[in-house]
Amino acid sequence: VSDDYERRLTNALTALAEAVPVREIPVSPRRPAASTKVVSRSTQLSAGLVSAVAVTLGLVLTLRVLAPSSSSGLPFDTSSTSAQPSAAASPGTEESGTNLRYDDGIPETWDGLPVYRGQAALDKADASVDRTPFLVAFWVGPSLPTFCGSVGPNENALYLCGAMTNVGDRPGVVSTTLGAALRVDTTATAAGPVIVRVHTHDERVADCPDLYAKSCQRLMFGEAIMWHGDSATAPNPISLDQAAEAFGIDATASALTCSSEGLPGVVPLAYTPQPAEAPEAVVLVFPSTAALALAAPQAATSGGSDTPPLGHQTCNHTGTDPVRGSGLFSLSVRWIAYENLLVAVQYDTALGADRDPVVRDVRARLSSLQGLTRPAATN
Amino acid sequence: MEALAEQLVHPSDRSFEETFVAYGDRLVRRLAIIVGDAEQAQDLAQETFLRAVRHWPPVEGAGLYGWLVVVGVRLALNERRRRRRWQLRSVREEDATWAMETQPDLWQALATLDPKVRAALVLTALDGYTQEEAAQALGVPRGTLASWLSRARDRLRPILEETIP
Numbered sequence: 001v002s003d004d005y006e007r008r009l010t011n012a013l014t015a016l017a018e019a020v021p022v023r024e025i026p027v028s029p030r031r032p033a034a035s036t037k038v039v040s041r042s043t044q045l046s047a048g049l050v051s052a053v054a055v056t057l058g059l060v061l062t063l064r065v066l067a068p069s070s071s072s073g074l075p076f077d078t079s080s081t082s083a084q085p086s087a088a089a090s091p092g093t094e095e096s097g098t099n100l101r102y103d104d105g106i107p108e109t110w111d112g113l114p115v116y117r118g119q120a121a122l123d124k125a126d127a128s129v130d131r132t133p134f135l136v137a138f139w140v141g142p143s144l145p146t147f148c149g150s151v152g153p154n155e156n157a158l159y160l161c162g163a164m165t166n167v168g169d170r171p172g173v174v175s176t177t178l179g180a181a182l183r184v185d186t187t188a189t190a191a192g193p194v195i196v197r198v199h200t201h202d203e204r205v206a207d208c209p210d211l212y213a214k215s216c217q218r219l220m221f222g223e224a225i226m227w228h229g230d231s232a233t234a235p236n237p238i239s240l241d242q243a244a245e246a247f248g249i250d251a252t253a254s255a256l257t258c259s260s261e262g263l264p265g266v267v268p269l270a271y272t273p274q275p276a277e278a279p280e281a282v283v284l285v286f287p288s289t290a291a292l293a294l295a296a297p298q299a300a301t302s303g304g305s306d307t308p309p310l311g312h313q314t315c316n317h318t319g320t321d322p323v324r325g326s327g328l329f330s331l332s333v334r335w336i337a338y339e340n341l342l343v344a345v346q347y348d349t350a351l352g353a354d355r356d357p358v359v360r361d362v363r364a365r366l367s368s369l370q371g372l373t374r375p376a377a378t379n
Numbered sequence: 380m381e382a383l384a385e386q387l388v389h390p391s392d393r394s395f396e397e398t399f400v401a402y403g404d405r406l407v408r409r410l411a412i413i414v415g416d417a418e419q420a421q422d423l424a425q426e427t428f429l430r431a432v433r434h435w436p437p438v439e440g441a442g443l444y445g446w447l448v449v450v451g452v453r454l455a456l457n458e459r460r461r462r463r464r465w466q467l468r469s470v471r472e473e474d475a476t477w478a479m480e481t482q483p484d485l486w487q488a489l490a491t492l493d494p495k496v497r498a499a500l501v502l503t504a505l506d507g508y509t510q511e512e513a514a515q516a517l518g519v520p521r522g523t524l525a526s527w528l529s530r531a532r533d534r535l536r537p538i539l540e541e542t543i544p
Contacts, residue, residue: 005532008539009504012485017408017505019481020417328490 104171104291105232106137106193115195118169122181125218128200133223137195138178139264141166142253143187156208158183159216171265171287172295173310184222190253191267192229192287196222233265235285238339238369240267243285246365247271254282263295263309271343273361276323280358281345289340299337304353306334309342323358324348334359338366399428402444406451409505413455413498415475415490420455427451448506449516452498456517484538492534495519496527503528 100108108115113135116124121136128134143166164179166186171193184196198220208216235243244251247269254270265287270279286292289300298305321329334353336343343366347356403424411420427450478486489497495517502513514524 005536005539006504009500009532009535012482012535012539013412013500013505016412016478016482016485016489019477020408020411020420021477022404022407022417022421326491328487 101232102137104139104193104287105230107195107227110135110195110226118175118178121220122177125181125198125200125220128218131199131201133197133199135195135226136182136198136220137193138167138169138175138182139171139191139193140184140186140189141168141174141191141262141264141266142268143189143262154209156205156212156216159205159208159212159219166262166264168264170294171291172263174262174264181218182220182222184220184225189225189228191263191265193227193233193265194225194229195227197224197226198222233287235267235287235340237289238285238341240269240285242369243283243341244269246369247283249283254279265291266295266342271345271362273323273358276321280323281343281362284342284344286340286342292337292340292342296335296337296342299335299342303338304334304336306332306353308333308335308344321346321348336362336366338369341366341369398431398443398447402447403428405444406447409448409501410451410455411475411477412489412501413452413494415478415494417475417477423451423454426454448502452502452516453518456495456498484541485535488535488538492531493527496531499524499527500531 102108102117106115106117115135115137117137121138124134124136162183163176164182164184164186165174165176167179167182167184168175169178182198183202184194184198186194200220201217202219202221204221205216205219234240240251249269249271251269253267263284267285269283269285271281271283272279273281286295293300296305296307296309298307299309321331330349331346332349332353333344333346334356336345336359343362345356345359345362347353347359353359406427407417407420407424409420410423411417414420414423427447430450431447475486475490478489489500492500498517499513502508502516503510508516510524510528511521514521517524
């Protein structure tokens with residue numbers, strides 16, 4: 001390699017580096033990754049803190065750095081869990097022992113105590129005056145990477161940045177309101193429904209400034225996960241194993257970084273067709289067909305749509321893709337619904353979804369599931 | 380900048396802030412070339428400094444920038460690897476308007492290279508690392524790194540010879 005070439009290379013890279021727009025970094029404990037939007041501190045403080053933080057998907061916190069540590073080192077210690085979460089949201093976890101169920105299969109009571117959900121859970125928290133525990137239920141999705149926006153030295157990071165972005169009252173639909181009110185460690189919890197023993201008036205938010213002190217007191221902190229799904233809430237009519245088998249993959253939830261990450265109660269399975277090096281599709285296993293229809297109405301109605309699930313962004317991008325050859329490709333995502341499966345598959349926009357080989361492959365695999373579905377669970 | 384210094388280091392210890400002033404922009408610019416996204420580069424640089432401040436000083440003396448750039452590059456590549464598990468949002472080349480506005484041909488050629496190869500280029504061509512040092516920083520054998528650089532140079536040669544004085 002000639003010196004002249006090296007000089008040109010260095011000059012070119014230097015010029016490129018100089019072109020990078022560098023703003024003054026408002027150095028703070030944590031900021032979200034680039035794919036997420038930062039809610040500025042002033043915005044957070046002026047716009048109703050809970051909703052402002054919660055609406056910003058992905059704005060969650062690495063509390064291991066910032067929050068007072070608990071016995072396990074986790075911010076919301078659920079190590080005293082009486083019924084440990086299962087490895088996957090599939091049948092086999094402890095049955096509730098009750099016949100009273102909500103329409104999505106979650107028990108209405110647990111050990112004789114009422115299980116609050118959605119607005120009723122929020123109302124219960126609002127009415128609480130001390131740490132007396134109570135039970136709440138919700139659907140939880142895979143845990144997301146944790147980051148935090150700018151937080152001043154006298155602010156309470158646990159309140160400002162701790163909103164959960166992977167929970168909902170209905171499977172497949174994130175509830176920012178519920179997420180803003182909950183502080184439950186679900187990092188070891190597979191996607192599915194949970195009943196959690198919670199309390200309000202936690203000492204970790206006792207120092208909140210007056211501006212949001214009342215909201216801090218109402219935060220629900222998890223003490224223990226009491227129940228984590230059973231046969232009544234397992235994916236149906238297509239099970240996790242059946243979905244995995246159809247795609248020739250393990251029934252192990254994958255870590256995602258795009259749309260549909262953290263969908264409550266939805267297990268994401270990454271599908272990497274040969275000879276791709278990285279996933280070309282993600283099979284989202286919903287607990288029921290009805291849940292899928294609620295979360296992704298366009299895809300459920302038409303069978304396939306470019307419209308992502310509610311509240312999620314599209315993932316169109318341009319990039320390299322070895323499975324399609326060399327060079328850059330403009331890729332979009334087609335959402336294909338089949339029973340309780342929603343498959344997000346990227347396709348080459350130059351070809352169109354119907355002619356894309358990976359989309360065709362996915363459709364063929366979904367067709368192989370015909371006749372394999374289980375009878376609906378009866379409750 | 381001052382906020383971090385005030386929150387995370389003892390007020391009397393200004394060496395962190397001085398380091399941040401000296402190397403912050405430099406690190407962001409290098410990481411942006413590697414990840415193709417200036418915003419993400421800012422995040423990665425900040426994370427790098429946060430890691431540094433937790434163990435301040437991570438290394439003594441002149442090796443400090445080396446520590447920062449190696450940690451930053453590794454964070455960038457780890458982030459890339461994490462994103463590649465689901466390739467839908469792998470690298471946002473289309474967002475690199477800063478590059479397309481100034482060096483479109485060069486950037487389009489760089490964008491076809493794997494980020495780890497771009498990292499190797501940055502370390503060797505911009506920061507003057509030897510191949511041995513760059514290989515060590517990236518955790519690969521020297522021969523692998525040499526192969527990456529050779530391919531990269533071939534890819535960039537037409538652009539460099541035609542458009543870069």
